[in-house]
Amino acid sequence: MGWPRGRGDRLILWLICAVFAPALLAFAAPQAVDSEGHQWWQHAVFYEIYPRSYADTNEDGIGDLNGITSKLDYLEQLGVDAIWISPCFPSPQVDFGYDVSDYENIDPMYGTLADFDRLAAEAKKRNIRIILDFVINHTSDRHPWFIDSRSSREAAHRNWYIYRDGKGPGQPPNNWQSTFGHSAWQFDPKTDQYYYHYFYMQQPDLNWRNAQVKSAMFDVSRWWYKRGVAGFRLDAVDTLFEDPALRDNPILPGTNKYGDPNMEDKYNKKLPEVHQVLRGLRQVADEYQAVLIGEAYTENIDELRQYYGTHNNELQMPMDFMFMKVDKLSAPEFRKQIAAVDTAGGWPVYVLGNHDNPRSYVRYGDGQHDEAIAKLMAALYLTLRGTPIMYYGEEIGMTNNDPQRKEDVKDPIGITGWPQEKGRDGERTPMQWSSTINAGFSRARPWLPVPDSYKTHNVATELAQNDSVLQFYRKILALRHQNPALLDGEYIPLKQDDPSILSYLRKYKDQTVLVVLNMSSEPHKSSFDLRPQGLPSAKAKTLVTANGAEAGPDLSHLSLEAFAIYIAEILPGEVQ
Numbered sequence: 001m002g003w004p005r006g007r008g009d010r011l012i013l014w015l016i017c018a019v020f021a022p023a024l025l026a027f028a029a030p031q032a033v034d035s036e037g038h039q040w041w042q043h044a045v046f047y048e049i050y051p052r053s054y055a056d057t058n059e060d061g062i063g064d065l066n067g068i069t070s071k072l073d074y075l076e077q078l079g080v081d082a083i084w085i086s087p088c089f090p091s092p093q094v095d096f097g098y099d100v101s102d103y104e105n106i107d108p109m110y111g112t113l114a115d116f117d118r119l120a121a122e123a124k125k126r127n128i129r130i131i132l133d134f135v136i137n138h139t140s141d142r143h144p145w146f147i148d149s150r151s152s153r154e155a156a157h158r159n160w161y162i163y164r165d166g167k168g169p170g171q172p173p174n175n176w177q178s179t180f181g182h183s184a185w186q187f188d189p190k191t192d193q194y195y196y197h198y199f200y201m202q203q204p205d206l207n208w209r210n211a212q213v214k215s216a217m218f219d220v221s222r223w224w225y226k227r228g229v230a231g232f233r234l235d236a237v238d239t240l241f242e243d244p245a246l247r248d249n250p251i252l253p254g255t256n257k258y259g260d261p262n263m264e265d266k267y268n269k270k271l272p273e274v275h276q277v278l279r280g281l282r283q284v285a286d287e288y289q290a291v292l293i294g295e296a297y298t299e300n301i302d303e304l305r306q307y308y309g310t311h312n313n314e315l316q317m318p319m320d321f322m323f324m325k326v327d328k329l330s331a332p333e334f335r336k337q338i339a340a341v342d343t344a345g346g347w348p349v350y351v352l353g354n355h356d357n358p359r360s361y362v363r364y365g366d367g368q369h370d371e372a373i374a375k376l377m378a379a380l381y382l383t384l385r386g387t388p389i390m391y392y393g394e395e396i397g398m399t400n401n402d403p404q405r406k407e408d409v410k411d412p413i414g415i416t417g418w419p420q421e422k423g424r425d426g427e428r429t430p431m432q433w434s435s436t437i438n439a440g441f442s443r444a445r446p447w448l449p450v451p452d453s454y455k456t457h458n459v460a461t462e463l464a465q466n467d468s469v470l471q472f473y474r475k476i477l478a479l480r481h482q483n484p485a486l487l488d489g490e491y492i493p494l495k496q497d498d499p500s501i502l503s504y505l506r507k508y509k510d511q512t513v514l515v516v517l518n519m520s521s522e523p524h525k526s527s528f529d530l531r532p533q534g535l536p537s538a539k540a541k542t543l544v545t546a547n548g549a550e551a552g553p554d555l556s557h558l559s560l561e562a563f564a565i566y567i568a569e570i571l572p573g574e575v576q
């Protein structure tokens, strides 16, 4: 049988395609929206990978894209649906990739575009989406745009950056400071002007008031969407704009860890113009059903709310760092923060740690119950209403490994700020895969040292233990993926005056899950009467427990050891 040739035949072929093509496409790609309107990213678990430190296949002591590809089976089995890869673009690596010199390529240290395509294809086979890190506030000083901009005052790209005259000889245009220490202005002798950099001097700020910058950066995002990327984590969104009048920032009492006067970043941070850019980036993302995650450090819930956009037309997923900043195991503090973000009007995004903050294992651990606490924190952020973003290594209880001597520091802020600021090396150490040499990360000497704890805290060892942190993560993630109440249910706080026990229901249609977390090192007895929640004579079916939790079937006697975790499905009783 040949291809249809006549008009009638062509019509039949067209009809067949029209009917079956969507079904075939649906089979090929995971659905972006389910039948009840939930977006893919609302049901997904995200996982941040710091590519330098994940897995090294070419034996240079630095991770690479092929290394990530080689670990996709592990990620799939763990229950990860999307990986956010910190910047892997060509870069002089002053800020380990956050200084991009070419937005549309891969740094040779990480591989090639072909390696990226293979990673994307392999990830797709496992229904894992790829999120890239989009550094939009600044480029590297080695980016061709910046190299051109500094060549003369008339250069085509001069106005792509922020150049100004000094106030006088040797005096920068104003008092603004870089968040990485000292003046935010760098004198450029060739053109006798200063350029502005909120981060390192090798990271000049782009001028987002220039329409050409906007259009070039929007095009970068399109370029990657077309290559199969499912979204971006937007770096440092609050620093995109500066006061055009360059007013001095107010000085505050005291000095910071770099010895500079404390300052309120009133005129160079969180300017309202940021939101126009986010709306624009969102319009482009919507063309590709992509998701935008925001690195948005906010002071309060109103600021966070603004990042969703007044019509939910900015970031779908601004990260709630206020949750991460609840730095002690305090049931009342977490209760307050969860309630605030849960009612902010957007979809909550929970994070315990990332490559800029000490690992959650040490922030919450008390040195005595660290394993139990690591599980407790997992049980918390993986059972809340919202999307969790894990940080690589959290699932095995990786600890921070801060440098002990200034000469060992790699992160430049750790050198400028030593000893008050030791830099971020400690939270960026190689992923611990096994108890073999260099934790199985590389056969070469890793770029950062592996802490001794790798001998016990590594994937291979923990997979072989029933009660490891890793097995707990796998259990909770598996539960979360198949439980509608945990995926979509509303968050209903319980016992709001309890100083030690954080408890809540997740309720979706007729399905209810109860989560009880003992956030203290003391044992507690508890009981739950769920009649006010419309669940008379409720019976509980245990789903997951850890750290010593026991319950009678009717929730009238719950006994919780230190840091106990009790998660149960509530089976509704007869209405009385």
Ligand code: NOJ
Pocket (backbone or CB within 6 Å): 095, 098, 099, 135, 199, 235, 236, 295, 355, 356
């Ligand atoms: C935030 C990133 O997370 C951090 O690692 C980086 O140094 C700054 N933005 C500058 O890009």
